[in-house]
Amino acid sequence: MQLSPALVQQLVENQAKELAIRSEEIALRAKETDAGHRFAEKALDAQVKDRHEIREEQKRGRRDRLYFLGFAAAVVITFLVYLLHTGKDAFAQEVLKALIFLLSGGTGGYFAGKHQGRKQEAAGE
Known part of the structure; x- marks a missing residue:
């Protein structure tokens, strides 16, 4: 071609x-x-x-x-020192017990809720 x-x-x-x-x-x-x-x-x-x-x-x-x-913490400590200074040792002791009870319960509840949230996140994925 x-x-x-x-x-x-x-x-x-x-x-x-x-x-x-x-x-x-x-x-x-x-x-x-x-x-x-x-x-x-x-x-x-x-x-x-x-x-x-x-x-x-x-x-x-x-x-x-x-x-x-x-x-x-400064306010609470000042209050406890005031109570001890004024001679109200028994009341200061009861306040301290209540604070320890509330703080331990609050801390435990906070971390329990945090753990529960992580479990729900893991289950949701």
Whole structure:
């Protein structure tokens, strides 16, 4: 089969057009990849910022709870010292017993609830 010069010229032009189209597609894919990369970087930066803010909020919450606990302990100790100083030893002893009972019950209940929550989380997964 003999190819005419016009047919050969047409094949060369078609291949040139296909190569041009492929190079445009490659350039478009490169732009899409760059855009995806920039979006991913921005998303990661936002996630880092959010996690930092969450950690700071948790730190402030822990600090505030510790300040409150220290203040409450100081008030209770001051009250007990006052009772002992005024000669009400029996009442101070009863207050101390009640505090120990309440704190042990509260602590036990807190950790029991925490354990129950973990069991429910494990069962839910």
